Amino acid sequence: MRASRLLSILMTLQSRGRVSAPALATALEVSVRTVYRDIDHLSAAGVPVWGDRGRQGGFQLREGWRTQLTGLTADEAQALFMAGLPGPARDLGLAQAAASVQLKLVAALPADWQADAERAASRFHLDPVDWFRGTAPPEHLKTVAAAVWSGQRLRMRYESWSSVRERQVDPFGLVLKAGVWYLVARQGRGEMRTFRLSGIQHAEISATTFARPRRFDLPAHWAKATQRFEEGVYRGFATLRVSPLGWAAVRRFSAVVAQAVDRTAEAPDPGGWRKVTIPIESTPHATRELLKLGAECEVREPVELREAMRREAERLLALYAG
Numbered sequence: 302m303r304a305s306r307l308l309s310i311l312m313t314l315q316s317r318g319r320v321s322a323p324a325l326a327t328a329l330e331v332s333v334r335t336v337y338r339d340i341d342h343l344s345a346a347g348v349p350v351w352g353d354r355g356r357q358g359g360f361q362l363r364e365g366w367r368t369q370l371t372g373l374t375a376d377e378a379q380a381l382f383m384a385g386l387p388g389p390a391r392d393l394g395l396a397q398a399a400a401s402v403q404l405k406l407v408a409a410l411p412a413d414w415q416a417d418a419e420r421a422a423s424r425f426h427l428d429p430v431d432w433f434r435g436t437a438p439p440e441h442l443k444t445v446a447a448a449v450w451s452g453q454r455l456r457m458r459y460e461s462w463s464s465v466r467e468r469q470v471d472p473f474g475l476v477l478k479a480g481v482w483y484l485v486a487r488q489g490r491g492e493m494r495t496f497r498l499s500g501i502q503h504a505e506i507s508a509t510t511f512a513r514p515r516r517f518d519l520p521a522h523w524a525k526a527t528q529r530f531e532e533g534v535y536r537g538f539a540t541l542r543v544s545p546l547g548w549a550a551v552r553r554f555s556a557v558v559a560q561a562v563d564r565t566a567e568a569p570d571p572g573g574w575r576k577v578t579i580p581i582e583s584t585p586h587a588t589r590e591l592l593k594l595g596a597e598c599e600v601r602e603p604v605e606l607r608e609a610m611r612r613e614a615e616r617l618l619a620l621y622a623g
Contacts, residue, residue: 306331307339307346311362314350318515319361322352389429389477392438393446430480439482439498447506448472454507455486460500470496471511474519478527485522495526531557535580539587540602545573547597554579554590576601584609 306329313320313328322340326333340360343350349363441457448455449472456469470486473493477483482498535557543551548566552559558579565578581587588609591598600607 303339303342306335307343310336310339311343311348314360314362315367319353319359321359325360392442392482394443429477439501441501441504442475442482442498444504444506445472445484445498445501446475448504449475449484451506452510452513454509454511456505456507457496457501458503459496460502465502469507470494471513473513473517473522476519476523485519485526493522493526495530531555534582536583537581537603538578539581539591539600539606540576540578541591542574542576542599542601543594544597545569547594548575548577550594550597551577551579581606588613 309329310325313325322333322336325336329336340350340352349366350360351363352358352360445455454469455472456467459466459468468488470484470488472484472486474485475482475498476485484496484498484501485493486496487493541547541551548562552562561579562577567576569575584603584606587606591600591606591610592613600610
């Protein structure tokens with residue numbers, strides 16, 4: 302375990318430059334004290350690693366020094382092949398390059414590992430696109446990707462839910478979530494924002510470059526941004542009485558709703574019905590979503606949502622009465 306951890310620290314410092322002890326501890330899932338002990342072991346082994354104290358401090362390797370310990374283990378080789386996503390590579394125009402990389406990796410592996418790596422690639426397939434959704438890439442994906450890669454500002458006409466506006470942004474990264482491409486970018490000196498690529502009507506790369514913060518971590522930013530979005534979308538609560546079928550259906554609304562269902566569920570009655578409390582976005586949205594459950598769900602509170610469900614039920618009855 303320690304040898305693997307020391308190698309991970311070494312590779313991280315070599316690839317990222319200066320890294321703080323808390324950041325290393327988080328990445329390795331150990332304590333900060335363990336990181337300090339590991340740094341001492343690296344120093345004792347002759348690795349030229351040194352650190353600075355203070356808010357901007359951290360550990361780094363002596364400038365120009367590099368390790369040659371870059372070989373892959375058998376498990377790492379299999380994991381690398383399992384992580385291949387031909388769809389996104391094709392969207393970005395990199396399908397041929399991705400295939401070439403796989404061939405070179407196979408050729409570079411020891412003979413007894415080649416079969417394992419190819420077996421992983423042939424027996425495990427990752428499909429990031431949701432059901433019943435087209436796979437055509439957004440029209441301006443390649444332009445946006447080029448701006449992200451080159452660190453140049455992007456001028457675009459973007460259609461949001463409220464308006465169409467011309468914007469100039471600093472493109473920090475692209476994210477593929479459930480088959481949908483998103484751009485993480487900063488407009489002016491404001492905060493990072495998320496733009497859905499399908500909302501971009503026109504995109505043009507500017508000749509102006511921008512300064513990308515060295516410590517910006519796209520996966521960490523995305524995790525926090527999605528959590529804030531999911532928590533902020535819900536603005537109220539509803540108490541429901543659900544059947545066993547309704548119980549299973551309501552848990553599929555979202556991860557946040559599923560957690561609320563599990564946390565608030567009361568004991569089932571003799572018929573299997575139970576009471577739960579879930580977060581909702583708004584009365585109209587909750588009405589549309591809960592109508593999908595049909596007679597497997599009864600809204601108990603709030604009163605306005607119960608009344609909205611009743612009105613919709615009356616409309617349905619009138620529609621089918623004849």
